[in-house]
Amino acid sequence: MYGWAKLMAEMTLKAYSKDWGMKSVSLRYFTVYGNRGHENHAVIAMIARAFTKQNPFVVWGNGEQIRNWTHVSDIVSGTILAAEKIEDGSAINLGTMERTRVIDAVHEVLRYTGHKAKVELHPEMPTGPLNRVADNSLAKKLLGWEPKVKFMDGLHKTIDWYFSVKNQDQVRAVLDRRLTER
Secondary structure (H helix, E strand, O other): OHHHHHHHHHHHHHHHHHHHOOOEEEEEEOOEEOOOOOOOOHHHHHHHHHHOOOOOEEEEEOOOOEEOOEEHHHHHHHHHHHHHHOOEEEEEEEOOOOOEEHHHHHHHHHHHHOOOOOEEEEOOOOOOOOEEOOOOHHHHHHHOOOOOOOHHHHHHHHHHHHHHHOOHHHHHHHHHHHHHOO
């Protein structure tokens, strides 16, 4: 139902643009991460688990899920370009086409933070689709937009931010709740 509702909203916006001349664009953001992210999203959850020294280090799913995490700075630049260039209600994907397995992201978080922990996979937990990667060719064609931040570089920046602004005791006290709240 969630995907259906989003599609109907895009179609409604397109109709308003056509029928009433309302300038608009629909943007589909793909797995955004970065500064000010929340622990109920995978990348920040991984970072929080390392920050609080979780051991075993819990990973939802089998780790083979593929994602295309897109740094917030790329999302912001794509959003601004879309607002400046698109008026007809078009729907455009904003996401990197870089494919990263969850387990590879986990290993990099552990390596970069120096946290030595046993990885514990939980395939019974919700993970979404096995493979979620954007096709950003329309964004490139209509906006001249391509993501600039490679995942590992953005991951390191996000870890540095998180470790510099968070309090370990406070994160530890709320982490279990934050991992599942929406």
